[in-house]
Amino acid sequence: MTTASTETPRTVAVSEALVRSRAVELIAKGGDARVLVMRAQPRWNGGNLTIDGQRVRVIEGVSQLAILDAYAQQSDDEYLVVLTDRPRADLNDTVLARAYGQRIEEPDEWASVPALFRGAREVSRELRRLDWAGTALLDHEPAGGWAPSTDLAVTAEHAIGGLLAHLLDLDSGDLDGVVLLAVLSNGSRSSWAGVDPELQDHLIAWADHQYGTAAAFALRTTTKPNGLVKPLALGLAIDVLWPERAGDLTEAQVAARTRLLERYVGGRVVTPVQAREIANAAVSAVLRLSRENDPEGRLGVVLDQAEALLRDNLGWPEGAERSGILRPGFTARLRVLGAALDSGVGVEEALAGVLEHREATLADQDLAPRMAVRLSRWLATPETEAHTLGMDLQRQLADGAWVDAALGVLWSGSSDPEVGAAYGRLIEHIRARRRSRDAVAATHLGDTVVMQSLAEALMGGPALGVETILRAVVDPWRARGGVLLVVLDGMSGAVAVDLAGEVGRSGLVEWVPSATKRRLAAAAALPSMTGISRTSLFCGELRHGTSATEKSGLAAAFPGARVFHKGELRAPGGAQLADDVAMAIADPAVPVVGVVINAIDDATHKNDTSGRPWGIGDLEPLRGLLNAASIAGRTVVLTSDHGHVVERGTEMLPAVAGGDARWRPASTGRVAEGEVLVAGPRVALDAGQVVLLWRDDARYGAARAGYHGGASLAELTVPVLVYQRSLAQSAPDGWEPAPPQAPAWWNDPVVETTVGASTQTRPAKKARKKPAVDKAEPALFELEAATVAPVAPLSPSDDLVGRVLASSVYADQFRLGGRAASAALIETVLRTLVDRGGRAHQDTVAAAAGMSVTAFGQGLAVVKRVLNVEGYDILSVDSDGATLRLDVDLLKDQFGLST
Numbered sequence: 001m002t003t004a005s006t007e008t009p010r011t012v013a014v015s016e017a018l019v020r021s022r023a024v025e026l027i028a029k030g031g032d033a034r035v036l037v038m039r040a041q042p043r044w045n046g047g048n049l050t051i052d053g054q055r056v057r058v059i060e061g062v063s064q065l066a067i068l069d070a071y072a073q074q075s076d077d078e079y080l081v082v083l084t085d086r087p088r089a090d091l092n093d094t095v096l097a098r099a100y101g102q103r104i105e106e107p108d109e110w111a112s113v114p115a116l117f118r119g120a121r122e123v124s125r126e127l128r129r130l131d132w133a134g135t136a137l138l139d140h141e142p143a144g145g146w147a148p149s150t151d152l153a154v155t156a157e158h159a160i161g162g163l164l165a166h167l168l169d170l171d172s173g174d175l176d177g178v179v180l181l182a183v184l185s186n187g188s189r190s191s192w193a194g195v196d197p198e199l200q201d202h203l204i205a206w207a208d209h210q211y212g213t214a215a216a217f218a219l220r221t222t223t224k225p226n227g228l229v230k231p232l233a234l235g236l237a238i239d240v241l242w243p244e245r246a247g248d249l250t251e252a253q254v255a256a257r258t259r260l261l262e263r264y265v266g267g268r269v270v271t272p273v274q275a276r277e278i279a280n281a282a283v284s285a286v287l288r289l290s291r292e293n294d295p296e297g298r299l300g301v302v303l304d305q306a307e308a309l310l311r312d313n314l315g316w317p318e319g320a321e322r323s324g325i326l327r328p329g330f331t332a333r334l335r336v337l338g339a340a341l342d343s344g345v346g347v348e349e350a351l352a353g354v355l356e357h358r359e360a361t362l363a364d365q366d367l368a369p370r371m372a373v374r375l376s377r378w379l380a381t382p383e384t385e386a387h388t389l390g391m392d393l394q395r396q397l398a399d400g401a402w403v404d405a406a407l408g409v410l411w412s413g414s415s416d417p418e419v420g421a422a423y424g425r426l427i428e429h430i431r432a433r434r435r436s437r438d439a440v441a442a443t444h445l446g447d448t449v450v451m452q453s454l455a456e457a458l459m460g461g462p463a464l465g466v467e468t469i470l471r472a473v474v475d476p477w478r479a480r481g482g483v484l485l486v487v488l489d490g491m492s493g494a495v496a497v498d499l500a501g502e503v504g505r506s507g508l509v510e511w512v513p514s515a516t517k518r519r520l521a522a523a524a525a526l527p528s529m530t531g532i533s534r535t536s537l538f539c540g541e542l543r544h545g546t547s548a549t550e551k552s553g554l555a556a557a558f559p560g561a562r563v564f565h566k567g568e569l570r571a572p573g574g575a576q577l578a579d580d581v582a583m584a585i586a587d588p589a590v591p592v593v594g595v596v597i598n599a600i601d602d603a604t605h606k607n608d609t610s611g612r613p614w615g616i617g618d619l620e621p622l623r624g625l626l627n628a629a630s631i632a633g634r635t636v637v638l639t640s641d642h643g644h645v646v647e648r649g650t651e652m653l654p655a656v657a658g659g660d661a662r663w664r665p666a667s668t669g670r671v672a673e674g675e676v677l678v679a680g681p682r683v684a685l686d687a688g689q690v691v692l693l694w695r696d697d698a699r700y701g702a703a704r705a706g707y708h709g710g711a712s713l714a715e716l717t718v719p720v721l722v723y724q725r726s727l728a729q730s731a732p733d734g735w736e737p738a739p740p741q742a743p744a745w746w747n748d749p750v751v752e753t754t755v756g757a758s759t760q761t762r763p764a765k766k767a768r769k770k771p772a773v774d775k776a777e778p779a780l781f782e783l784e785a786a787t788v789a790p791v792a793p794l795s796p797s798d799d800l801v802g803r804v805l806a807s808s809v810y811a812d813q814f815r816l817g818g819r820a821a822s823a824a825l826i827e828t829v830l831r832t833l834v835d836r837g838g839r840a841h842q843d844t845v846a847a848a849a850g851m852s853v854t855a856f857g858q859g860l861a862v863v864k865r866v867l868n869v870e871g872y873d874i875l876s877v878d879s880d881g882a883t884l885r886l887d888v889d890l891l892k893d894q895f896g897l898s899t
Contacts (some may be wrong), residue, residue, distance in 0.1 A: 132202045335418050511736065
């Protein structure tokens with residue numbers, strides 16, 4: 001019978017990391033002991049160790065004789081670690097006398113773990129439960145050590161999370177299912193493949209518990225023999241196989257589910273809840289990589305693989321069309337939008353579906369769908385009548401220019417034939433309505449009444465001609481630090497739409513006439529050619545001339561003024577502006593500095609600009625000019641001499657001698673369809689009459705990228721934009737900071753109003769007497785006088801808002817708003833939001849209130865204080881930061897109107 005003392009004790013194999021760790025402790029303690037005897041399986045393949053310059057020899061102590069023999073061979077400058085499984089009875093005192101502590105050390109890998117994490121003194125209970133973790137942490141300790149522990153007892157989350165991150169070759173241990181799906185679809189796949197399979201299984205089980213199903217799925221699918229399919233691609237396939245909105249499953253969908261589970265998940269059961277967790281994590285991972293611009297450039301491979309997986313491996317190509325991530329899903333949603341545009345039903349919902357897709361966030365792919373819906377809204381708005389050319393011009397700048405801007409984007413809107421065809425049909429409807437406006441405007445061309453002042457135009461007199469901009473706009477602003485007059489040759493209203501937003505974001509504040517709260521629209525001289533219209537602008541009278549004429553003309557209007565043209569704008573190296581230009585802007589003795597930038601006009605003659613947005617960077621040196629003017633305290637007037645139309649399949653008419661692409665001398669033939677004969681003082685030709693094309697789809701002679709000189713509103717309308725630096729506090733009488741200029745349909749769906757049984761009469765404005773106009777002949781630039789406001793139909797807001805404003809709760813809340821509270825603003829906000837179903841863009845509400853964005857933002861804080869009773873979010877800003885939301889039900893409840 002063998003006694004307990006002679007039985008071979010249970011031993012385990014020790015890792016090199018543990019041996020090294022114990023040897024480090026031995027050397028660090030110093031003293032005479034240079035031998036460490038450890039209870040372990042006597043197997044060692046690691047060779048000798050070098051620790052802090054000291055040689056450590058590890059020997060297999062299979063017997064007492066083998067140990068003593070190693071003692072005999074030990075040199076004075078080396079340490080010895082003995083691995084033995086012999087019981088204490090087999091080892092005499094000679095063996096233990098030289099051992100550290102005169103004993104056999106029982107290997108406790110956990111005892112070495114705290115030392116691996118700076119700041120830790122012990123191992124947490126949850127970590128110690130993972131019996132495999134100690135060995136793994138010792139075996140895989142990185143060269144720089146593990147990340148320091150913030151807790152005295154190192155936790156499993158910190159230690160095993162760090163271990164997993166290290167094995168995946170990641171810098172951070174901040175892991176979750178989203179991160180693991182992403183990294184295992186990229187560079188970490190090869191690192192994970194090299195991990196011992198047994199340790200992989202342990203880590204997968206731990207990740208499942210710690211990070212969830214998606215994390216375990218990512219790790220597990222990458223370890224499979226067919227793990228060449230990236231887990232992120234599998235997650236995207238699962239997203240459509242187990243959709244968030246569960247519905248009836250097709251046979252093909254069920255079969256595809258089965259194939260995925262059998263081929264890529266090892267036949268494991270995946271519950272719907274688990275599938276959605278995987279899918280949501282996969283979608284989040286893709287969106288995160290998109291936001292980070294796909295730093296490793298591998299996302300495209302994942303998306304292609306997901307499409308191929310659904311199409312070829314799972315036999316369900318329709319699945320990709322249901323995806324909110326994959327390109328076929330975007331195309332499918334665009335086709336739904338195209339059908340909605342054709343039918344006029346469900347357009348807003350279809351756009352929302354498009355914008356929810358990942359592709360809509362990339363490379364401005366949301367622009368064409370947005371513009372299509374904006375144009376659809378415009379078609380749904382009632383057409384306003386224009387009875388004079390002045391009204392035509394103002395309508396063009398107020399919404400026609402925005403239509404033109406949207407049309408330019410939509411013109412090359414989609415590469416998909418079905419979607420492109422739908423866009424094309426919409427474009428034809430848009431152009432037909434725009435063409436009808438041009439036709440009406442052509443009938444209003446005629447002799448003009450000379451305008452005496454801007455106030456006269458705003459009170460119902462003649463509208464601005466380009467030759468009156470100096471007198472009506474530049475001169476009043478000149479007294480406030482001087483004016484920088486920038487003429488962007490060929491800038492149409494559509495270009496002004498693009499440019500104005502960027503100029504406003506640069507820190508300058510736009511100003512408009514208080515009477516209209518709209519940008520000014522002037523009319524080009526006829527025909528709308530540079531040598532006529534631009535010269536007339538700088539001279540303050542209708543003239544035909546050259547750049548020299550323009551210089552002398554501005555100097556005559558404002559003594560000391562200077563004008564700079566293309567060749568004079570070239571700056572020396574390292575500077576934004578030419579020296580002469582910079583000095584003129586900075587010199588207070590120069591009342592007006594005129595600058596001509598030809599980039600737009602040049603481009604329309606040479607390049608296709610049909611869908612091109614224009615920004616400050618495209619119009620150098622505009623950025624430097626704006627900066628210099630702001631520093632000098634000059635008002636900036638941005639304007640043009642004429643607009644332009646772009647080449648969009650125009651019909652070629654015979655070229656005519658003495659004319660140009662969009663006009664011809666009156667003596668060259670009778671007026672045909674699409675043309676108009678104009679005569680009078682504003683025709684700056686010797687004969688005083690000219691034939692103009694008002695159709696935007698026709699030209700005389702050879703094709704170019706763009707044209708001007710004709711009578712379409714895009715050519716005739718001259719935008720006039722006025723800016724001051726944000727700190728400026730003064731302005732000429734009759735000017736104020738501009739409210740948002742975008743038409744309501746640009747940012748919000750069209751509101752359908754119904755005429756109720758009763759109507760609400762709003763206070764009428766006092767009528768102003770119109771200047772006398774000879775009605776015997778048509779008057780150019782005549783504006784219709786605004787006298788009595790029309791009776792408004794009853795809107796959905798009238799009853800509810802009235803009850804809110806009459807309630808006792810409102811009276812109490814209004815007092816809380818203090819002196820800053822504005823009853824008129826509160827009512828406008830409420831009525832606008834209620835009429836629009838509780839949601840509207842902030843610009844829409846600000847425009848309804850007639851307030852600038854800055855002023856409205858300040859006022860909105862007070863409105864919220866009044867309406868948000870007891871802190872409830874009755875009025876709030878949506879997560880997009882731009883949409884106002886009114887909780888109508890909560891409004892009724894908090895103001896005591898729910899019954």
